[in-house]
Amino acid sequence: MKIKYFSIPLLILAYSCSPKATIKQEENQVTVPVSLLTLGNEEIYADEFLHILSKNRAFQSKESKITEAEFEETFDLFVNFKLKVKEAENEGLAEIDEFQKEFSMFKEDLIRPFLIKNSLQEGELMKAYNRMQEVVKASHILLQFPSNASQADSIAVFRMAEKLKSQSEAGADFNELALEYSDDPSAQENKGSLGYFTALQMVHQFEDAAFGLQTGQISDPILTGYGYHIIKLEDRKPNPGEIRVSHILVRTPPNDPVSEERALRKVGDIYTELQKPESVWEDVCKMYSEDMGTKNSGGMLSWMSTGSVIPEFERTAFSLTEIGEISPPVKTPYGYHIIRLEDKKPLATFEEMEEIIKSKILRDSRSTLIQSQVVAIxxxxxxxxxxxxxxxxxxxxxxxxxxxxxxxxxxxxxxxxxxxxxxxxxxxxxxxxxxxxxxxxxxxxxxxxxxxxxxxxxxxxxxxxxxxxxxxxxNNKDYQLILKEYRDGILLFSLMNQNVWQKALEDSLGQITFYEENKDRYQWNERVEALIVKMGKENKTANVRKFLSDKKYQSNLEARLENTFLNDDPLAFTIENNIFEMESHPILSRAMTNKAFQEVSFDGKTYFILLGNKIPAGPKKFEETRGKVIQDYQEYLDKSLLSKLKNNYIIRINEDEKRRVYDIVTNK
Incomplete structure (x- = not known):
């Protein structure tokens, strides 16, 4: 094993926070882990460096291959990073309450993708979305338990449910059985028919059973919080997505045949009016609709999906196929509606719906089921x-x-x-x-x-x-690496903030001392007083040219220009009035230095320039360059910190392991 000591140049390691590494390391490469480098008494292994290195490179294509020079630069950055983290640990920054609180918050977010619960939730989300590709139509019979039901009562209800299923399968009319026996109050109106629905619109036990049936099939008794259900699946078809409609409503009072007849005639007349070529939907809606919430906005309703509105309205609305198509009057419990199709769109993508699906799942009984499965695993x-x-x-x-x-x-x-x-x-x-x-x-x-x-x-x-x-x-290597990455990142920030960034901002004496010792860095080139007028409206150009052509530069000339022209037309031109370095200014660098008034055209715009006194090159005052001084002072403090750390810690590099890592990322 070849070991060497070396010095590290000043570089600050920066990389993204994505949790997915893209380098696939070889399995079973070594039996005993071999360190990549050692800082003091701490051994650091290749997998951590590869995890960091892979953040910004995939190394899959020839174009993304890393060069040896880039590898060496990144490796030096990594060593610098680890040096600072080591120092932060030795300074006790990992023990302070602020760090512990921040790291705990990060851990809560970082661990979620790795938890059993997350995997189960993801499975439920995808199952729900896959079911949303279809809508199913079903009828049901509900048998509820009596108050304070005993076990014998529960068994009796179950036996009754089985009996009704048998009768239906033997040829009895399912909907008539629902009318006679169902405890669902709506069965008296709909004979148990639920219309079309999709995932997350029924309790999950009911949904599971309904989506598991074939068309025409009748379920075994299904237990939910409402009681036992027998479900008959009547149809299933692709989800039509969402539609947006507007409507005109004529209300009908209940149990009033005279008003009912009057409403029917009125809605018929409205429908006839809408057939005329000259009729305007919005005007007719505003005149006659009795939906006070929508009549003044053309009867516009929110986007709707299957199962989200009453069946009679939904059936008619989804039967419209052409944008602008108008339905004949349809009766609902609210009255008579005339419906116009305004827009339609397919089911959204999983990515678009993921948060909505998750919210619904976590609010219904599925969340309890998921938790039970988590505990069991x-x-x-x-x-x-x-x-x-x-x-x-x-x-x-x-x-x-x-x-x-x-x-x-x-x-x-x-x-x-x-x-x-x-x-x-x-x-x-x-x-x-x-x-x-x-x-x-x-x-x-x-x-x-x-x-x-x-x-x-x-x-x-x-x-x-x-x-x-x-x-x-x-035991989870991916989680270990991500956790360490975030922990070290927080420690690095704390160390740099304490010893470099915040220190440079607050150390006013240090700023001035650094400025005095490095004054040659902060020099003005030759400068000039200048008034620059950029024309916004070319029809004002002649008047502004005439006004300026016989003037000399004066600091109060800006106010005179504004009062003369901009009071009437604020967009005629804009003004710059200051002391500028001519050579670096995009407009002044195009001007002649020996001419007071001149006109310059640049990028399709006209500029008028008045030059004043020239100011020779010389040092900047501290107040004029304080921002740049602070920036340079931070860089100086960073260099000093790294120099100290390199003196305080022994750095040993395992050259064999480093070469192995290089071969991995270059696919050699």
Missing amino acids: QKSRYSFEENEALIDSIGVIFKNNVKNDAIKLIQSKEWKDEMIIKISGQEKSVSELMDFMDKAEQIVRIGANDYFTSWYDKFVEVNLNTAEENDLEA
């Missing part, structure tokens, strides 16, 4: 054990005592230090569970469970999550 993966007898005993105590009394009573028991759960070989005692409940730092929803069971489940969930996080931190 965690328990299996981390060898979960529990002391069932002890849990039962504690449950009885909580059942018979209020919370605080129960905790005190349990803490006084001999078995308070006994194991109640074990995760990955780590035991948690009864006392730890009681402390967890007593501190009440978690949000626990009691729901259908008793008080103790809800808190015990949360205790198990929190400890399983901790076990998963610890496992990722100890």
Whole structure:
């Protein structure tokens, strides 16, 4: 192994925060890890450098190959970066509260993509979106449980559901059965028909069953929070996407045949009026529509998808095919509608809908299902054990005592230090569970469970999550690298802010000293007083030229120009009036130095120039260049910091390992 010591030039490492590395390292390259470099007593390995290096390069094509010079420069940057992180650690910056809080917030975001829960959520999101490619039409019969239902009641309801399924499969009319037996109030109107719907519009147990049926098939009894459902799938077809329509509404009072007849005649007359070539939809809508919220805006409604509005309206609206097409009057519980198609669009992409789908999933019962699956996987993966007898005993105590009394009573028991759960070989005692409940730092929803069971489940969930996080931190290489990258990045920022950036901004004495010692850096070239007029409107050019042609440069000339011309036409021209370096100014560099008034054309614009006194080259005052001084002072402090670190830490490079890394990124 060849080792060398070397000095590192001043460079600050900067790279992106993407969590995906693009270099694929060879598997099983070495049995024992070999360090790439050593800083002091800390060994740093190639995978960390490759992770950083891959942020801005894919190394997959010939055009993206890294040159040896680029590799050496990046390697030096990496060493500089690690030196500063090492110093930040030695200064104790990783121990301060501000760092701990910031790093904890980053960890919460960084770990999410690696968690079991995230994988399950992603699966549910994609399943929901795939289902959204279709809409299904179904009818159902709902059988609800009686109040305070016993187990026998539940079985009786289930048996009734099975009986109705059998009758329907034997030839009985499903919708007539729904009318007679369904506990869904709407069945009296729709005979159990739900119309078309797609994913995330029904509770997930109902949705799963409906999308699992073939057309014409009847489901087994499906249990939801509403009771048992029997579902008959009537149709399925591609999702038509979304449409936007406008409508004219004529309302009909319920149970009033006279008003109903009058409304029917009125909507018929409106429809006839709309057939005339000279009719204007917006005018007719404003005149006759009884939807007060939309009549003045042409009856325009929001975008709608299948299953989002009442079936009668939806059926007619989605039957329109041409933009501007107008439907005959359609009856709904609100009255009579005439509908016009305004626009339509296909189902959005998964990327566009991802956040909406996620929000809906996390709000419905699917989120509880996902959490149950997470816990089950965690328990299996981390060898979960529990002391069932002890849990039962504690449950009885909580059942018979209020919370605080129960905790005190349990803490006084001999078995308070006994194991109640074990995760990955780590035991948690009864006392730890009681402390967890007593501190009440978690949000626990009691729901259908008793008080103790809800808190015990949360205790198990929190400890399983901790076990998963610890496992990722100890064994998942990708997560380790990303976590270290962010940790080191925060430490680097803290060190640089403390020793370079903020210090340079606040050290006014240091700024002046640096300025005095480096005054030759801050010099003016020859300058000139100048008034520059850039014409905005060429029709004013002759008048401005005449006004300026016999003038000499004066500082108050700007005000005279503005008062003469801009009061009436503020856009006629713009003015620059200052002391400029002629050679570097884009307009003055085109002017003649020995002529006071002159005209210059540049980039299609006319410029008038009045030159005043010339100011010879010389040093800038500190106030004139303070910003540049601070910038240079920061660079000086950075160099000084690196110089100190190179003297304080021994840097050893494993040249064999470095060459191996170079061969990887150049595909040699």
